[in-house]
Amino acid sequence: MAARFVGARIKRREDRRLITGEGAYVADLARPGMVHAAILRSPYARARIRAVDLTAARQSPGVLLALAFEDLQPAGPLPLPVPHPALKAAQEFPLAPGMVHYVGEPVAVVVAEERYAAEDALDLIRVEYEPLPPVVDPERALAADAPLVHEELGTNVAAHLEQETGDVERAFREADHVFRERFRVLRGSGQSIEARAVLAAYDPLLQALTVWSSTQTPHLIRRGLAPLLNLTEAQIRIIAPDVGGGFGSKGVFYPEEFLVPFLAIRLGRPVKWVEDRREHLQTAIQERGQVHEVEVAVRRDGRILAVRDRFVADQGAYTPWGIVVPVLTATMVPGPYKIPNYRFEVTVVYTNTVPSAPVRGAGRPQAVFVMERMVDRVARELGLDPAEVRFRNFIPPHEFPYVVGLRSRDGRLQTYDSGNYPEGLTRALRLIGYEEVRKEQERLRAEARYLGVGMACCVEATGLGPHEGATVRVDPSGRVYLYTGASPQGQGHETMLAQVCADALGVELEEITVVTGDTAGIPQGTGTFASRIATVAANAVTAAATEVRARALRAGAYLLEARVEDLDLISGRVQVRGVPEKGVPLGQVARVAAGAVPGPGSPMPEGVETSLEATSYFTPAQAAYASGTHAAVVEVDVETGMVKVLKYGAIHDCGRMINPMIVEGQVCGGVAHGIGNALLEEPVYDGSGQLLTSTFMDYLLPSAAEVPEILLDHVETLSPLNPLGVKGAGEGGTIPAPAAIAAAVEDALAPFGVRITEVPLSPERLRRLISRGERAQDGGRG
Amino acid sequence: MATRIPMSFTINGDRYEMELPPQRTLLELLRDELGLTGTKESCGAGICGACTVLVDGQPVSSCIKMAFQVKGREITTIEGLAPGGQLDPLQEAFVRHGAIQCGYCTPGMIIIAKGLLLQNPYPSEEEIYEAVGSNICRCTGYVKIVEAVRAVARGER
Structure with a gap:
């Protein structure tokens, strides 16, 4: 079929409800008889819980239930969906058991009946803690005398991994x-503008639990929840x-994913x-918190x-x-470069801070x-x-x-499917006008203004397994x-998948409802993470829609008394090829x-x-490797460090773009997140493990003032690994940005x-570096 | 029962008379009392602008405004921008320019832009950035939001 919709800048079908205030997020939903939960959280980073007294809270007006760990029994540990042979995993419980x-x-x-009442009752809970010294710094956690985050593990080392390719020593x-x-990369976080929310309702008549969750992975939540609640997935x-x-940030099975349904069942x-x-x-x-000690061996020509x-x-x-x-960090260090010899060694350590899991990038x-x-x-x-x-070290375009x-992460041999990295860098430099910027830099330095230009390239494993599926069904109404x-x-899946479906099936966009x-x-489903949906789900949609199309032609052949080979499905009508008036609606x-x-x-x-329907699951054998090259021009105010x-x-190269407008949005948003990681965002813990950045006044997100106009261009190297030739687009905007800005x-x-060896570059940190440089210069002159 | 204070408001053109506890915020009045859930809460501290509504045409963070502080005033929320289903040019421009992703900041963004254009139909580039810059969006990188507001300010329909 000719692509009518794939590749077009189709306006998003989601938007109508979102611009009129009719979007329905979990916090906007209500059920008859609904009550409200509030959670008491530890004020200490590491402490033993000697006793929890809920008596006063339970007597507080409007309170229906107050529970601590003992009251949940039996409530097993939260699921660990991604095990690893090297991982010493600590068990996490929905409410803290003793520590x-x-x-x-x-x-x-x-x-309680009202959220106010529930929050007020939290103040009445008396917890007797025995505060213990915490470990906050990951390197400190490796010291022989460091406190243990999980005493039962006997070590703070969660995992140690090594891998080598080639002959590094030689x-x-x-x-x-x-x-x-x-190098030190400090932590950052997702900070979706909607925080998390869970609403659960249990129907004792049907013995069925419904949970509305602000999650990225509904099917994984179901998988984790069923055994905990002793229910079937059905x-x-x-x-x-x-x-x-x-x-x-919403791709994790959090304690609340269990607690709220548990409470709904308990209370009815x-x-x-x-x-x-x-x-x-x-x-x-x-995520992000890492400290690297890196060495590179170089030939005199820069190889x-x-x-x-x-x-x-x-x-x-x-x-x-x-x-x-x-693991992703370790395996992606070589990036777009042909580096025959590489060795990594990573030690993953527990600290008394918020758990780490993937955040965009x-x-x-x-x-x-x-790198x-x-x-x-x-x-x-x-x-x-x-x-x-960079040009001297890139993997040449003909070597894919x-x-x-x-x-790689999935245990397979890491193989890049396609790419053209030199083309990416050439275009990135052209976008910002590299040569002119260099001249401008020269000119401004004479006026004591400090302009800089930096670039960074990345390769990104996208479209990971195990599967994502699609069911396409034609209702007897034709819908x-x-x-x-x-x-x-927010990625516009409804629009993007409708485009793919409309082309593969042969219907108009308006005829499709996407759920x-x-x-x-x-x-079955896996969920949205790792820039996987356009690759994994869209190809499942193609397969399911293609099967439905074949079924429609066969059923149409019966109705039209024609041979299947003579039929076509166009704009929602099965018709005889070349004789459009001889046709029937879908x-x-x-029927x-x-x-x-x-x-x-x-x-x-x-x-x-x-039944005019089909379900198909796309199961990628390996990742499709997207790539990106960014170039940044910055000016530093040396007085303020701004x-x-x-x-x-x-x-950006995400293979074929299904909807360029959506891809552009993904890249621009990703860049803004990366600018945040480079310049602004940092969860700060003090030595006792207290988070000092617990409002948006302290944890700074980029605003329109910090994000410049972003110039975009695309290199399209189709992935040979899936019929649509697509790769993921969700994270490529974020990944190279901190490196590009640090370089600039x-x-x-x-x-x-x-020398920039640490991000984020807060003005304070940068001022310190600048004044050290000034002192060194004065010293040199002195 | 706690004290309740009689108050009246005009919200999206409709007049309301009600008795509310003094601690009720404007955001709670809209969302919990009236079911106008188009206005969102995000930071809860008047920083991110997700909860922006117009009070007598001026953008206000409704999460830190008490309901009694705006009694007798005229309030416009995202639900009031398209009376009879006729979309505001800003709403259409947001769609056309791809300025929406998850949509959670969108009502506040559209409202703050509306506030800007009501006070200043021909804003400068700087004024547009200043208005958009007072709200936070995590998805779009602002580029397309600024484009959409600029398009309406320059008369694109």
Whole structure:
């Protein structure tokens, strides 16, 4: 079929309800008899709980229930959906059993007729804590005398992994130069504008539980919840209605995913819990925290022969997504470069902080930061242009599929499917006008204004398994229903998947209803993370719609008394090729498949399958590798340490774009998140493990003032791994941004000899570096 | 029962007379008392602008405004922007320019832009950035939101 809709800038069908205030997020929903839950959270990072006294809370007006860990029994540990042979996992419980491990960990829960009453009752709960010294810094956690986050594990090391490709020792021996550096990437978080929320209702008559959750993974929530509640999966329906952003923070089975349904069953009334921002900042998963010690072995022409990376990854208190983040970092360090010898060694450590799990970018921003900073270092040491060093090291476009030599996250040989990295960098430099910027930089330096330009390239594993599915069904009315487990949080899945379905089936967009985020819609699903939906779900839609089309043609052949080969399905009508007036609408065809024609008691017409529907699951054998190149121009105010991003160019390769408008939105939003990671966002813990950044006044998100106009261009190298040729687009905007901005800042401050080895670059941190540079210069002159 | 204070408001053109406890915020009045859930809560501290509504045409963070502080005033929420289903040019421009992703900040963004254009039909580039810059969006990177507001300010329909 010719693509009418795939590739077009179709306006989003989601938007009508969202611009009129009719969007329905969990906090907007109500059920008859609904009551409200509030959670008491630990004020200590590490403490023993000696006693919890709920008496006063239970007597407080309007309170229906107040529970601590003992009252939940039996309530097993929360699920660990991503195990790893190297992982020493600590068990996490819905309410803390005897010990708390981070500030914000749930200790008790209250349900009351009104939220005010529930919150007030929290103040009446008396918990006797024995505060213990916590460990907050991941490197400190490795010290022999460090307090243990989980005493039962006997160590703070959650996992230790090593891998090597090539002969690293030899490459270092034979290199012309060896450069070493230490890098620190600090934590960041997702901070969707909608915080989390869960509403649960149990119907004792049907013995069925319905949960509305602001989650990225409804089917995974169902999978985790069933054994905890001793229900079958068939008894549980999870609905993710409109979800106000996710960015990884809603991809985790949190304690509340269990607590709220548990309470609803216990009380026999619908229970709703809506998180406030402080809770979200204190307890939603974070990511990024890593310290790297890197060495590169280089030939005098700038060719990188080997990389050795040893790093410590801060896991926080638990492992809700296993050790996916550090594994992704470790395997993505080589990025777009042909590096024959690479060795990594990562130690994942528990700390008394919020658990770490993937946040938009998922370990890759750190990998890119480390590698790209080293490439810039090579350029500086050898007196080469940073772009030139990149061109000399890129994997050439004719070498795909390219075997990196590592086992990737999924245990398979890491193989890049397609890409054109030199083209990406060429276009990125053109977007920002690299040559002119260099001249401008020169001119402004004479006026003591500090302009800098930086670039960064990344490769990103997208479209991971195990599967995502789609059911396409034609109603006898002619309306097409598309169900998928691919649950959106703003990515426009309804529009994008309708485009794919309309082309594959042969109907108009308006004839399709897309139902996402409802486990009742399709038996299995995985969820939205790792930039996987356009790759995994869209190809499932193609397969299901293609099957429905074939069925429609066969049923149409019966109605039209024609041969299947002579029929076509166009704009929702099965018709004889070349004779459009000889045709029937799809609804009529659906009635045949439903058995309504010829009718009850008659045999099914020959060659017609029952029901005009099909379900298909796409199971990718490996990741599709998207890539991106960013170039940033910044000006640094050396008096204040403030960085202004003046110009930003982003090249993105996500294979075929299904809807370019949606892709552009994904990339721009991702860049803004990356700018936040580079300049603003930092959850700050004090030595006792208290989070000091628990409002948006302290945890700074980028506003329109910090995000410049973003210049976009695309390289389209189709993925050979799926019929649509697509790769993921959700995270590529974020991944290279911190590295590009760090490079630009360092370039701007070259006259001061400033080296950027840490992000985010708060003005305070940058001022310290600048004044150190000034002192060194004065000293030199003195 | 706690004290309740009699108050009246005009909300999206309709007049309401009610008795409310003094601690009721404007946001709670809209969402919980009147079911106008188009206005969202995000930071709960008057920083992010998700809860922005117009009070006598001026943008206000409804999460930190007490209901009694706006008694007798005229309040416009996102539900009031399209009377009879006729979309406001800003609403249409947001769709056309791809300025919406998850939609959670969208009502506040559209309202703050509406407030800007009501006071200043021909805002400068800086004034547009200032208005959009007082609300937070996590999805879009603002580029397309600014584009949409600029388009309406420049007369695009």
